[in-house]
Amino acid sequence: MSSGYGEFPGTRPRRLRATPALRRMVAEHRVHPADLVLPAFVREGAAEPVPLASMPGVVQHTRDSLRKAAVEALEAGVSGIMLFGVPETKDAVGSAGTDPEGILQVAIRDVRAEVGEALVIMSDLCLDESTDHGHCGVLDGHGRVDNDATLARYAEMALVQAEAGARVLGPSGMMDGQIGHVRRALDEAGHQEVSLLAYTAKYTSAFYGPFRDAVESGLTGDRTTYQQDPANAREALRELALDLAEGADMVMVKPGLPYLDVLRRVADEVAVPVAAYQVSGEYAMIEAAAGQGWIERERAIDESLLAFKRAGADVVLTYWAVEAARRAARG
Structure with missing residues (x-):
């Protein structure tokens, strides 16, 4: 009797999809709680957590609620927390970023004590959260970001963050030479044990909007002169080579889902851990569509995280880190 399947009736890939247990056994990629890092915002002077309208479920933390969030992440099996500070006062040079009593440094100490x-306590090493103009560096007399003057500020930031207790620093400003400059500053100050997560391919993207709400950015203009052009992929490999030569311990692609091709190319090139950042706009899109009943929320979250793993990410920064870790732990 004919099987109705043609010439090769014994070849049926669907056999390995027949039950949940079987599918789990042969899955090529998994999201493990230890793969995940939770980005978190802490707002100076906040008396209670401040919900973010553009990122449902995410808040600007108080110092106390940040401590609780760190414990919650730890208990869920999440590996790290990436901290962003929102200071009350901003100025042209981002003074809060190098003040030992600035909100980010205080938050690092709080989480370390907890x-x-x-x-793994990680901290954003960039000036955009503390400058009144919202750029990632200091400006010259023509209103342009001054690369080398900014590097000096990054070195100062690195030292106060390391001294506060950060284990991993994330230079995210896309200044030329930032990894090497910060690495030298750390080593000369005796902080050889502090790691650098290079934002190797950080694209100038439309998907950062909700993040700018979260850090109350006063950005004027755009960042096209220093963040990477979305049209370019090979350029990311040039940035990668430079970051590795300058001493990056880990490298990252940001945003995530729109740049999975770049993530794959970076992962294929390196022997260091590779991270992807599921940015605020990616989070907001899924939450908004799920809120309208247009997609299945949990399935969409989990599928998006699997995409990063499949494309080669070892580490994923995601605002769903705790929720996804708990679900992954349940199997």
Whole structure:
């Protein structure tokens, strides 16, 4: 009797999809809680957490609620927390970013006191959260970001963040030479154990809008002169080679889903850990569509995270880190 399947009736890939247990056994990629890092915002002077309208479920933390969020992440099995500070006062040079008592440095100390080394404490090393013009560096007399003057500020930031207790620093401004400059500053100050997560391919993207709400950015103009052009992929490999030569311990592609091709190319090139950042706009899109009932929320979240793993990411920064970790732990 004919099977109705043609010439090769014994070849049926669907056999390995027949049950949930079988599909789980042969899955090529998995999201493990330890793969995930939680980005978190802390607002100076906040008396209670401030919800973000453009990112449902995400808040600007108080110092107390940030401590609780760090413990929650640790208990869920998340590996790290990436901290962003929102200072009350901003100025042209981002003074809060290099003040040992600035909100980000205070938050680093708070989280370190709460969780010790059990959670990897990561900090954003950039000026955009503390400058009144919203750019990632200091401006010259013509209103342009001054690359080399900004590097000096990054070195100062690196030292106060390391001294506050950050284990991993994330230079995210896309200044030429930032990894090498910060690495030298850290080493000369005796902070050889502090790692650098290079934002190797950070694209000038429309998907950062909700993040700018979260850090109350006063950005004027755009960042096209220093962040990478979305049209370019090979350029990311040039940035990658430079970051590795300058001493990057890990590298990252940001945003995530729109740049999976770049993520794959970077992962194929390196022997260091590769991270992807599922940015605020990606988060907001899924939450908004799910809120309208247009997509299945949990399935969409999990599918998006699997896409990063499939494309080669070892580490994923996502605002769903705790939720996704709990779901992954349940299998």
